[in-house]
Amino acid sequence: MNQQLPFAGLRIIELASVLxxxxxxxFFAELGAEVLKIESPVGDVTRTWKTSAETVGPAGEVASVSAYFAASNWGKQSVILDLATADGQTSLHRLAATADIILASYKPGDAEKLQADYATLSNVNPRLIYGHITGYGPANARAGYDAVLQAEAGFMHLNAPGPNQPPQKMPVAMVDLLAAHQLKEGLLVALLQREKTGRGTLVQVSLLHSALAALANQASSFLVTGHDPQPLGSGHPSIVPYGTVYRAANGRQLVLAVGSDSQFRHLCTALEQPEWAPTPASAPMLPASRTARRWRPC
Structure with missing residues (x-):
């Protein structure tokens, strides 16, 4: 154990699966914590989520685990426990007595059935911090899936290339990752609070609330204007050109991220088109309709 890492000495029990x-x-393992990943006898389902390219390695070998599993489980120690049995539950309680943090991703009600809920484990260890991820919050037993949440929260709608175009999912499980970041923040605050009080706490996040919080300016624009945000693909609802992909005369693709009139004037100078740039006293950046006549997106 590297005692120089910030979480050296912490013990994390992971009852979560997938992403x-x-x-x-x-996150905790990379920064020095001991992370025990509790898996059922069949293992985390993502162990089998291999792409076709992973089935046979460069030397003809078969990959032991998927790249998906490896992306989220580096530095952990896997422990097989069947929490549907009394022996498995007893073993979990023994581990929880020495743990700092429990990570769980059960549907509401499922942890209680397995004697793996916060109320049960905090009786074993009052200093325990319990981080729980659900799909839709502690009062909704519906299972949460990233692709469904991307649709329900509006990300797929906004990610369509334009109006009347099919919605598109993000190429990674973005809502899962957003919820992970929300839980990290909550757990870090809980660790700080425990230093002051000596007691643990329950930290809850949901995929839905994490997704809605991440809508940021798109959500606040709706609250201010009352108008639904519209699909723009990789474009930006407030500034142009920002995020749109263009194709140069030599066929090369490029993306521009211009955040101010000053930057746009520099761009026009670099492109030897100074007449495109507004003067400092004129109107702000060119509207999308005028810019589109001069720039041809891919």
């Missing part, structure tokens, strides 16, 4: 919870566990 959101394991990402939090890996």
């Amino acid at each position: 959101a919870g394991p990402q939090v566990g890996q």
